[in-house]
Amino acid sequence: MEDQLPFLLAIAIITLAAVTAGLFMAWLKQPPMVGYILAGVALGPAGVGFMPQVDAVPLAAEFGVLFLLFVIGMEVSLKAFIDDLRPAVLTVAGQIIVAFGALALFGVILEWRPEQIVLMTFVVTMSSTAVALKLLDDLGELRTDLGRIVVAVMIAQDIAIVPMLVIANSFVPGASLELSTLLKVVGAFAGLALFIRIFGKGGKLPFPWQENILGRVELVTLVALLICCTAAVLTGVAGMSPAYGAFLAGLLIGKTTLRTEAIRAMEPIQGVLMVLFFVAIGLLLDVEFIIENAGLVAVFVVGTLLLKSVANIVILHRVGLPWKTAYQAGLVMGQIGEFSFVLAAVGLANQVFDPVGYKLAISVIVLSLLFSPLWTFAVRRVHESTERRIATLGYGVFHPTARDGGDMEVKTDWAVPSLDLGPVKTRRGRSGPSPRR
DSSP: OTTHHHHHHHHHHHHHHHHHHHHHHHHTTSOHHHHHHHHHHHHSTTTTOSOOOOTTHHHHHHHHHHHHHHHHHHHOOHHHHHHTHHHHHHHHHHHHHHHHHHHHHHHHHHTOOHHHHHHHHHHHHOOOHHHHHHHHHHHTOTTSHHHHHHHHHHHHHHHHHHHHHHHHHHOOTTOOOOHHHHHHHHHHHHHHHHHHHHHSSSSOBOOTTHHHHTTOHHHHHHHHHHHHHHHHHHHHHTTSOHHHHHHHHHHHHHTBTTHHHHHHHHHHHHHHHHHHHHHHHHHHOOHHHHHHTHHHHHHHHHHHHHHHHHHHHHHHHHTTOOHHHHHHHHHHTOSOOTHHHHHHHHHHHTTSSOHHHHHHHHHHHHHHHHTHHHHHHHHHHHHHHHHHHHHHHHHHHHOHHHHTTOOOOOOOOSSOOOOOOOOEEOTTSOEEOOOOO
């Protein structure tokens, strides 16, 4: 018991710090995950040094990502995803191409190896699903066209992590990309395509023995864990990412009558794992490295946010979205995502990243996420400004006094203000009030 007490005390302190910081960020109407990361920074080597050991971080990261993909798979609407599949896939492909071009230039200057350029491309391409969904929810756009395309791109990125991990795991010193690796990538996409073709149409499927499972939380949790872990083991043994299997398992449960109760049962587990994941990320931040390389880190952080946002806007417009939607969606997806930590850890394990390159990647990812509150504020201002401009333009077009240079009053609410078109005739020929939206 005496040997366990310090460990239990450490877990209690970490949990208390993470929950307190998360609630504080939620009170500030910012993503709680930023608070979790700051708690890790405060408790880790960069802070009070309470948790100097970070050996378990890669394991916690992969485990948290596995269950995150599982829950995402359950929540995905296959029909809506199929409708937005083409622009989402083209957007992710464009993001990878732009990131590779920019990092190839940096790589030549910094004398990076080709594997380093490719892996860093994967790292900066990914966006944060947690931050993007939080922004959309705050803006009230989660279930609009803007929210739908952002969610579709996030899902496409989550799927792209599978071949990215396969390719990253193939990078070993002195080796090249083998045919077997390419076959695994093709197999991953083929498996997903086959799954969508089989289950993409039709309604919910009855889950076997559902009369004995539904309504019993403990059984629903156990069955969901059984299916998730079984699929993860099968794809892992086949040489693909266990997270890929977890995502397919989530899609499968999402097509059954078990979906609603399984999501309700798994979300607390996944939430706890993601808290530990982000705290572990904070433990990785090397403040001394950031101070010593402040210029290089600043260039990468600012350059990534700006270049990624601009590239997103242009790509989304090129695939068919109007400028307004592309503008806001591009900003929402401007930061670097959670899965990038896993890619960076794989790069360090396979010696693609040396310790300096790994610290640079981690610093850029963490700072990108920590700046998300400012990014949230910027997106809100852009959203409000965009709506105000549209309202002003509509007023100027439809209101005669505005066209003649008269005074006009423009509301600054989030919703587009209704336009006063003057009295209108009703069906009985009487004047009625102005139509309101």
